[in-house]
Amino acid sequence: MATKAFKQEKIQEIKNTALKAKVAIVSDYRGLTVEEITDLRRRLQAEKGDFEVIKNTLAKIAFKDTEFEGLEEFLTGPSAIAYGFEDQVSPAKVLTRFVKEKKKTEIKGGVLDGRVLSLDEVKELSNLPSKEELYARILGGLNSPAGGLVFAINGVMSNLVRAVDEVRKQKEAAGA
Numbered sequence: 001m002a003t004k005a006f007k008q009e010k011i012q013e014i015k016n017t018a019l020k021a022k023v024a025i026v027s028d029y030r031g032l033t034v035e036e037i038t039d040l041r042r043r044l045q046a047e048k049g050d051f052e053v054i055k056n057t058l059a060k061i062a063f064k065d066t067e068f069e070g071l072e073e074f075l076t077g078p079s080a081i082a083y084g085f086e087d088q089v090s091p092a093k094v095l096t097r098f099v100k101e102k103k104k105t106e107i108k109g110g111v112l113d114g115r116v117l118s119l120d121e122v123k124e125l126s127n128l129p130s131k132e133e134l135y136a137r138i139l140g141g142l143n144s145p146a147g148g149l150v151f152a153i154n155g156v157m158s159n160l161v162r163a164v165d166e167v168r169k170q171k172e173a174a175g176a
Contacts, residue, residue, distance in 0.1 A: 007058060014054060014062035021083040025095055025110035025122055026074040029053055032105055037080075040098050044082055047090035053080045067114035074108035088112055092126035 018024065029037060041051040056075040063069050071081070084091035092110070099105055110117040110125075117125065129137070 010055070010058050011062045014052075014059055015066065017050070017052065017083060018063060018066055018068045020085055021068075022086070023084040023088045023091055023110060023112045023125075024068050024071060025082045025091055025117075026071055026079055026108040027082065027095060027099070028078055028106050028108060029080040030078050030105065032102065036102060036104075040082075040094070043094045043098065044084075044091060047084070047094055048086040049082060049084045049091045049094070051080060051082050053078075068111050070111045070114070070116035071109075073116070074110075076108075079108070087131050089125060089128050089130050092122050093130070096123060096126035 032040075037051070037053070044051045054075075056079055059075055059079070059081070060072050063071055082091045082095045095107060099107060107119055107122050109119055110122050112125065
């Protein structure tokens with residue numbers, strides 16, 4: 001049986017992790033092997049996130065008076081939490097994709113910016129483009145008019161060079 005000091009330490013660890021997170025998504029981990037949990041953890045870590053199997057009672061205490069207090073309603077049965085530390089969308093994408101692949105676990109819900117997310121809202125979140133995709137779209141949108149302008153100016157300059165060359169050829173022909 002865990003000592004009170006050990007429990008306090010675990011509560012503080014959960015709280016510290018939560019304070020760094022931008023999003024937290026609760027899922028059931030029943031039916032997953034250690035290898036599958038490790039695989040999911042590695043996928044989330046690649047996206048600047050993490051996956052942690054937690055004890056519900058300790059998590060409820062740790063989340064008290066934080067923006068993740070709303071997770072309490074999902075902390076029933078075996079629970080694990082996927083955290084996102086930099087991007088709010090990536091953990092939802094990774095977890096949703098993993099659930100579709102394995103068909104052994106399910107997402108319960110989550111919290112984003114202090115707002116409780118239902119299962120459907122987590123799925124909607126997973127369909128949003130990531131920050132990098134949004135940046136690429138914005139830069140593409142900004143670059144497109146500039147590219148068109150460069151192309152147009154280049155066309156005008158090419159036509160000017162051809163016209164000057166034709167004038168030179170006519171003068172050479174007239175002078176010869």
